[in-house]
Amino acid sequence: MSLNEAWRQRSLAAVWHPCTQMKLHEPGGAALPLVPLSRAEGVWLHDHEGRRYLDAISSWWVNLFGHNHPAIRAALIDQLNSIDHVMLAGFTHAPVVELSERLAALTGLGHAFYGSDGASATEIALKMSAHHWRNAGRPGKHRFVGVAGGYHGETVGALAVTDIALFREAYAPLVRLADTVPSPDARAAAPGESAADVAERAADALERWLAEHHESTAALIVEPLIQCAAGMAMHHPAYLRRARALCDRYGVHLVLDEIAVGFGRTGTLFAHEQAGIRPDFLCLSKGLTGGTLPLSVVLTTDAVYAAFYDDEVARGFLHSHSYTGNPLACRAALATLDLFEQTDALRANVLTGERLAAQFEPISKHPRVRHARRQGMVFAWDVASSLPDFGRRYARHALQRGALLRPIGHTVYAMPPYVIDEAEGAFLADAALQALHATLAEEDGHAAPAADAAWGVCDGV
Incomplete structure (x- = not known):
């Protein structure tokens, strides 16, 4: 049994996770698996088997200057x-x-x-x-x-x-x-x-x-x-x-x-x-x-x-x-x-926000996106989708591509730590867009594109 799977099973047996229908985390289901983490550094979360995930929502909006500063x-x-x-x-x-x-x-x-x-x-x-x-x-x-x-x-x-x-x-x-x-x-x-x-x-x-x-x-x-x-x-x-x-x-x-x-x-x-x-x-x-x-x-x-x-x-x-x-x-x-x-974080964030807005432009201009918007370092896009579980599907595809993104209903958003650099921003923008393509492909009845194997796929998904 892998380290990830061992910690996943122990957590399911002992921990009641917040604001969660725990049955959705059970193995073999259609939902997101738990992701056991071993460390965090900067904008990245690392699991026990070498996979990493860009924390694009600052771990429920708390992290400002990166993990383990x-x-x-x-x-x-x-x-x-x-x-x-x-x-x-x-x-x-x-x-x-x-x-x-x-x-x-x-x-x-x-x-x-x-x-x-x-x-x-x-x-x-x-x-x-x-x-x-x-x-x-x-x-x-x-x-x-x-x-x-x-x-x-x-x-x-x-x-x-x-x-x-x-x-x-x-x-x-x-x-x-x-x-x-x-x-x-x-x-x-x-x-x-x-x-x-x-x-x-x-x-x-x-x-x-x-x-x-x-x-x-x-x-x-x-x-x-x-x-x-x-x-x-x-x-x-x-x-x-x-x-x-x-x-x-x-x-x-x-x-x-x-x-x-x-x-x-x-x-x-x-x-x-x-x-x-x-x-x-x-x-x-x-x-x-x-x-x-x-x-x-x-x-x-x-x-x-x-x-x-x-x-x-x-x-x-x-x-x-x-x-x-x-x-x-x-x-x-x-x-x-x-x-x-x-x-001088506030001044630096002006430039970071503008750079991210440019990197997110393909998702902002996607034909299924409505109300693309930004306020400071917060970005959001409403997606025209009939999938009742759009958010869960999108989050799974984002994780497969190495990004932690958890939509609110049909709203995809990003609120990354302020220290996200240009390469990390490009990675996030691409993962967000590819996760959207994969989710909408499921809705349209087509096979979803495979995730980039270089970033790994979560076990059980």
Whole structure:
């Protein structure tokens, strides 16, 4: 038995993998096999038998500067020589203080509250907003509104503002669902409309909703510029400007979920910068540690913080977890922020994004592709296909060609680490296009082209 197969069988016997119908991983099925990995370096993931896969989705959007980056690794090793972890209740330490100071300087938001992951950040922001209004003498403001197609995590509180049918229907009895307003998704443009027109139309709907419901609404939550789980739905920053003004007018908090789009993905360090606004709450995770350790943070204003500052314990923010502000994770985040400065990453990404856009041109111009689009270092293409399992088939063909690409429904997207070079970009563009040809050939009833044997084929596919 091969090493890959041995680890695959052990994993199937012992591990419950996330957001996965495990039966689809069983041997002999039509789905993707598990890929056992032995190491990761740069943009590449390596299995136990010499195959490698270009991580074109940054391992669920977390990796910024490549796997096993020496500067982040060195920071973690150094931190292990002093403090690995200490509870943040009643104690503090240099990494959490320094990270909070740097994030405050970058965002203009003065206090940082830490969690472990994106869903936790959503939960913290929602609880903090509703509790703020109660402390401010307005306990009736405890409802939330989100944007259609929004995704903010899968814990029970985060699911309340997540508008993805699969999750809502499975756990609806457990969730107090929030209301939704229309998305500013530019793909909804009518003939003659621009992306800005769609944004204004969606903002008009938000205005009507807030006019009627603001007395009971604590906060609006939005993924700025890109609604990732909605199929990389991209929108014009005009929507964010209107949303900020409307929240101010009606006394509603604006929560911006930059868990996926923060730290340079959209072209600026934070997506909301492109609208020239500041939120009341900013949720960050994923790229915060460069893709090394779990950490999230909610940044908020001094005014929100002041509403909790009191002699009475019950007026404090009653939320915690054991690893809040973990020193190792905070050091990884500090090293990641250092890399932005040392490599001038945002400027470099402009050139990288333009180069990748040119390399992706054949897929963007494919006759079955609709709405080819890009925002910063995020690329997306909607594919006209009748295959109900298009995404799974495409992902399998991409893996056969050495690329990790996992479509969202019929939307193929790429969100690679920033360090992808020209040769790697050419490889990715070719693999993405060939995987599309192979998937559509299956749909059209023709034999799919064979994968390039030089890159290997996953066992069991």
